[in-house]
Amino acid sequence: MTKNKIDARLEQCKAEGRKALITFITAGDGGYDCTEKAVLEMAKNGADLIELGVPFSDPIAEGPVIQCASERSLRNGTTLVGIFDLVRRLRKETDVPLLLMMYLNTIFCFGTDRFFALCEECGIDGVIVPDIPFEEKDEIQGSADAHNVHNISLVTPASEDRIQMIASEATGFLYCVSSNGVTGVRSQFQTDFAPFFEKIHKYAKVPCAVGFGISGPEAAREMSQYCDGVIVGSAVVRLVEQYGSDAPKEIGAFTKSLRDALDA
Template identity: 65%
Template sequence: MNRIDMKFEELKKENKKALITFITAGDPNLDMTENLVLTMDKAGADIIEIGVPFSDPIAEGPVIQMASKRSLDNGTKLVHIFDLVKRLRENTEKPILLMLYLNSIFGFGTEKFFSLCNESGIDGVIVPDMPFEEKDEIQSYADEYKVHSISLVAPTSGDRIQKIAKNSKGFLYCVSSTGVTGTRNEFSTDFDKFFTEIKKSASIPYAVGFGISSPKQVREMKKYCDGVIIGSAIVKLVEKHKEKAEKPVFDFVKSAKMALNDYIVL
């Protein structure tokens, strides 16, 4: 089984939810990325997303856009990220995903990309600019190399929600609100309605992301889903503290994990 599937099965048996965290590779540098992934692992992250820097990250707000720019300015490339994950696999068995844009895969070479995902120990990819209806562009290679292509579903997906939920692997990435990534003080989405539609068809776990930035919001959101995804809030800490970010990131992830664990399904 894929590590993503095993992690959600393990958490389900323990009556727990998944904490999924995100950082951008190469911000402030690749050595710190390696340290921060292991820091988040120790702090309680169950699944870790690593962002591949891209020149036009259309799904991202300013925080992750700037992290992507800083990383590109440092010369970060996909080959460096594959090497990074190989090193990480010497110290962690937590599921690791890449979040990246379709042109990064095509430019690298689709089969070569998924082959190296398998070789280096990457369990899944999230491609925010790939419509679900066009997933066949990469799906055969993802399946061949046993890498889950994670589907996204949003409140605006409407009639497509059930189709996406029925035909997804790993976990369903539920976008909390319209717009780009970034911290939010409040959400306007009717989550009861949104997740009622998802529950009708989803046979895999589903996690909510985009804008969740505090333990309070984790507590508010966890009742709806099997996992909570936090990105921009962590990237902000990295931007602020740079090479001294390990302790602030550890403390933040630990607090989010504690907020997640106090919810018990009856």
């Protein structure tokens, strides 16, 4: 089995002594063409991994920015089949690791094995499913493993006694949620990060990346001290809301500012 692109890229980051930059965009927000151009801009400007959000009618982990993006995308007629076609086009242009962030019901409705077979065929390297409890990950884990797709685990400050179990079994990378609650740009964090990450690093065998609430370059650099990478989502999605079809250029410049801050 060929090495998953996520593993290869994160090993490269470690070898080069730099922090991984993971960015997120809601697929189909502004249209497939806008998403395609934005992904290529992010890859060109220093994103190491890119998450594509699959729009869903009730995205329970998302704050208002990504909820609105989901609604706009669904109104545009975005479908999972359309997103797979988008990924096929992207794979002709870039080999940046790509993940789908989505909800379990979408996978079940599509057909679990059909879904992961298409991930492998089209070039999706991982999935993040925030509404599947770690204890129930076997609902999709067998199919994910069979098709060389990482099922990314999440830990939150509320995970506490479960951190050891989740961190020790994580593959690809461990998604460390910065705060209890939903996604969205935050002006400050309530979490005491030192003990949270101390426990995570004690048990995790894979790189750790922190997300939820990272608003820009300064916050990215500050949070990167605790882990191997940072995840920026809502701040990217807001640019699509703000600039529409002109967003890809703005997203490229924003991605470069994040990369520069992490490398400073």
